[in-house]
């Protein structure tokens with residue numbers, strides 16, 4: 001039996017579903033039941049009744065988010081060391097210290113944070129809804145964690161609020177440069193350039209549009225441009241090409257790769273399914289507090 005058959009058989013036996021983030025390896029995306037951004041996947045999993053086990057092919061905070069929204073299901077992260085350096089740039093102690101320093105301010109946390117940081121937050125946000133969430137928060141002062149570029153993006157769109165932005169960043173998205181955008185403009189003047197809000201402000205300013213990964217997928221379908229250049233992790237190209245066979249897609253400059261996102265391979269998925277580990281194991285109290293911040297986000301949209 002080949003590897004794919006074994007995974008399919010195990011999946012059926014164990015009533016499991018496989019979720020893959022848009023940045024995963026192509027073969028992992030092709031194997032998955034659902035491919036998407038972290039929140040999209042976690043919400044999708046929460047609606048599935050006949051499922052006992054979730055295999056989350058992504059990084060730790062994503063599997064935790066799935067567990068927060070599906071506490072009755074067991075969630076596996078096939079490679080336990082697959083973490084997100086951005087999420088690790090803020091600790092619960094740092095959030096508590098900022099709260100003490102700024103009483104009355106609301107803590108808004110990007111989903112790229114640990115469950116502990118979510119539990120200390122008033123509300124969460126995604127890159128797609130960050131500006132809308134901050135606009136709707138009922139106070140004028142915001143402590144925004146942890147991404148400084150997404151924070152800058154929100155500051156531009158919600159100038160009426162005082163937004164103190166934490167100094168974290170995604171080392172993958174920060175590697176895109178304004179010079180790379182200028183080069184593309186010269187070499188491919190008919191291409192549309194889409195940047196993720198985790199990119200540097202100077203890249204965002206030069207792009208044709210700023211989009212989350214799900215926003216880029218939507219824009220790619222609707223755009224009249226035949227050539228689209230994306231400033232985000234290169235894994236998204238697989239889905240962009242698959243869904244839009246008539247168009248051409250490129251990474252901005254050299255391809256930027258997140259090594260954490262590429263740690264999961266088919267063998268790791270098979271082993272996780274067979275052993276039912278490594279599993280996400282969060283306390284009931286933590287799950288409840290973190291869920292409150294995620295559910296409040298959905299009310300603010």
Ligand code: SF4
Nearest residue numbers: 084085086170172258
């Ligand atoms: S691409 Fe950036 S934000 Fe996403 S997992 Fe990698 S380091 Fe974290």
